[in-house]
Amino acid sequence: MTMTPRLRKFALTAHVTSSVGWLGAVAGFLALAVAGLTSQDAQMVRAAYLAMELTASVVIVPLSLASLLTGLVQSLGTKWGLFRHYWILVKLLITILATIVLLLHMQPTSLLAGVAAERTLSSADLHGLRIQLVADAGAALLVLLVATTLAVYKPRGMTPYGRRKQHEQRTMSQP
Amino acid sequence: MSQTHVGPDRGSTTSIPRWVKVFGTIALVLVLLFVILHLTGRGLGGHTPPSSVTEHGVQQP
Numbered sequence: 001m002t003m004t005p006r007l008r009k010f011a012l013t014a015h016v017t018s019s020v021g022w023l024g025a026v027a028g029f030l031a032l033a034v035a036g037l038t039s040q041d042a043q044m045v046r047a048a049y050l051a052m053e054l055t056a057s058v059v060i061v062p063l064s065l066a067s068l069l070t071g072l073v074q075s076l077g078t079k080w081g082l083f084r085h086y087w088i089l090v091k092l093l094i095t096i097l098a099t100i101v102l103l104l105h106m107q108p109t110s111l112l113a114g115v116a117a118e119r120t121l122s123s124a125d126l127h128g129l130r131i132q133l134v135a136d137a138g139a140a141l142l143v144l145l146v147a148t149t150l151a152v153y154k155p156r157g158m159t160p161y162g163r164r165k166q167h168e169q170r171t172m173s174q175p
Numbered sequence: 176m177s178q179t180h181v182g183p184d185r186g187s188t189t190s191i192p193r194w195v196k197v198f199g200t201i202a203l204v205l206v207l208l209f210v211i212l213h214l215t216g217r218g219l220g221g222h223t224p225p226s227s228v229t230e231h232g233v234q235q236p
Contacts, residue, residue: 086195157192 003077011077015070019151022063023144029055030137036112037130046116052133053113056106064099071095084162087150094147098140105136 003011029052036048071092075082083089108129115121158166 086192090195090198155192155194157195163189 002079008074008078011070011074015067015074018063018066018070019144019148022060022067023141023148025055025059025063026137026140026144029060030134030141033130033134033137037134042120045121049109049112049116049121053109056102056109061102061106064095064102068095068099081162081165083159084165085154086157086159087153087155089159091147091150094143094150098143098147101136102140105133108133 032048032052032055036045036052039045039048072082074080075088075092080088082092112121112126112129112133115126
């Protein structure tokens with residue numbers, strides 16, 4: 001199934017917007033996680049963790065799902081395909097893995113926000129969890145940068161399935 | 176004549192590209208490290224808080 005040029009451009013716009021938006025939102029999440037871990041201002045720490053939960057649930061999770069969905073539409077609706085090129089396959093795996101890890105890490109984010117909503121956090125409170133959120137957000141940012149780089153550079157390499165499909169198409173187009 | 180490849184008809188080498196092998200190796204090492212750290216409990220922190228921390232507010236009247 002191949003999309004019309006107009007639909008393809010719309011799908012591409014949606015995919016780029018959601019993917020880059022996801023990257024930017026994770027950068028903001030990382031800034032809040034660092035502020036929550038290092039700030040000496042108790043109100044700033046509470047505000048950071050409350051904002052992190054809101055950012056994650058209202059912005060990051062929807063954008064990650066939108067990025068995955070629009071990526072699937074974009075690849076299946078064009079001649080690029082989903083399993084024909086290694087860079088698309090790797091990007092798909094990255095997106096699926098990042099989305100799963102993100103959904104799993106909503107629990108510690110909500111936990112911290114819940115505590116921050118009730119009382120002031122001392123620097124020792126949930127320290128390991130707070131460090132983990134910084135590390136996770138940093139890792140997520142790195143992974144999303146890799147995915148963005150793959151999408152821009154499109155490194156060469158076709159999968160065996162892609163080569164077979166290409167061979168079939170060439171055979172069919174020859175008289 | 177030089178031609179810029181912008182379409183999907185590119186990269187028809189028969190073997191797995193070097194970048195995929197390097198990428199796969201790095202990913203495998205990172206995933207193994209992540210799993211080992213979580214299984215041995217040496218991660219940066221669990222998903223549930225230590226009991227002493229959750230009881231922080233209760234312990235101090």
